[in-house]
Amino acid sequence: xxxxxxxxxxxxLSERQRDGLAYWRRLAGGGVPPxxxxxxxxxxxxxxxxTHIADLTEDGAEFEFRFWGSGFRNHFGYDGTRMRFAxxxxxxxxxxxxxxxxxxxxxxxxxxxxxEFQRGPRLDxxxxxxxxRMPLTGADGAARHVVSLVEFLQDYHESQRIIAAYEGTRx
Numbered sequence: 001x002x003x004x005x006x007x008x009x010x011x012x013l014s015e016r017q018r019d020g021l022a023y024w025r026r027l028a029g030g031g032v033p034p035x036x037x038x039x040x041x042x043x044x045x046x047x048x049x050x051t052h053i054a055d056l057t058e059d060g061a062e063f064e065f066r067f068w069g070s071g072f073r074n075h076f077g078y079d080g081t082r083m084r085f086a087x088x089x090x091x092x093x094x095x096x097x098x099x100x101x102x103x104x105x106x107x108x109x110x111x112x113x114x115x116e117f118q119r120g121p122r123l124d125x126x127x128x129x130x131x132x133r134m135p136l137t138g139a140d141g142a143a144r145h146v147v148s149l150v151e152f153l154q155d156y157h158e159s160q161r162i163i164a165a166y167e168g169t170r171x
Contacts, residue, residue, distance in 0.1 A: 002092075002116065002117070002126070003092050003093045003096050003115065003116070003117045004096075004115065004116045004117075005096055005100060005113050005114065005115035005116075006113060006114050006115075007111055007112065007113055008112045008113060008114050008130070009112065010110075010112050010132075012112060012114070012130065013112050013130060013132055014130060014151055016044040016046055016047050016149070016151070017047070017112075017130065017132045017149045017151065019043075019044050020043045020044060020047055020132065020134075020149045021110055021132055021134065021149075023042050023043060024038075024110065024134045024147075032108050032135050032136065032137050032143055033136055033137070034136065034137045034138075034139075035136040035137060035138060035144070035145045036139075038136050038147065040053075040067070043149065047149050047151075048069055049069045049070050049071030049072075050069050050071040050072060050075075050149070050150040050151060050152065051067070051069045051147065051148065051149050051150065052065055052067055052068050052069055052072065052080070052147075052148050052150070053065070053066045053067040053136075053145060053146070053147045053148075054066065054085070054101055054145065054146045054148070055144060055145050056105060056143075056144045056145070057084070062084050062085060062086060062098075063084065063085045063098065063101055063102075063146070064082060064083065064084045064085075065080045065081055065082065065083050065084075066081075066082075066145070067081065068080040068081040068083070069150075071152075072150075075127065075152055076089070085097055085098045085101070093117060096115075100113060100131075100133065101133060101146050101148075104133045104134070104135050104143075104146050105135055105143045105144070105146065106143075108135055108143050109135070110132055110133065110134040110135070111132070111133050112130070112131070112132045113130070113131045113132075113133065114128070114129070114130055114131075115128070115129050115131065116128050117129070127152060127153075128152070128153040129150050129151060129152050129153060130150070130151045130153060131148055131149065131150045131151075132148070132149050133146050133147070133148045134146065134147050134148075134149075
């Protein structure tokens, strides 16, 4: 099983993802918006099935999914609501997803990414996704939540073009 991910420029995101990022930026006003002001219903409706929100746990060492869009069940074969990253399947995605999410928290900025992964237990094929992860603050002003707008790419050739263009920025 492979799981690779790269940071990509924001212009590599889809129009829906850029619209979601624009909404985040309007709330941010140059900083990081508070979780209490972020409303999923202000995202493009087509994005909601593959959107998730992860919360930093109280000890700051782990994340837990607060919201797991229904479309992820079709791709991964399970519901991740209230699941900690340590429980993600397949196991190989746990650390890379945790590292990418931690980076958004630490850097307090949105990060656009491309990833290649194994689809899950029902489909033994590679999958590709574009993601924009955006931080949100808690009541204390610290970044404690990350909302991710994910798009699964169905076109293998488009996926390979994106990977070839940005492979040098893998993390």
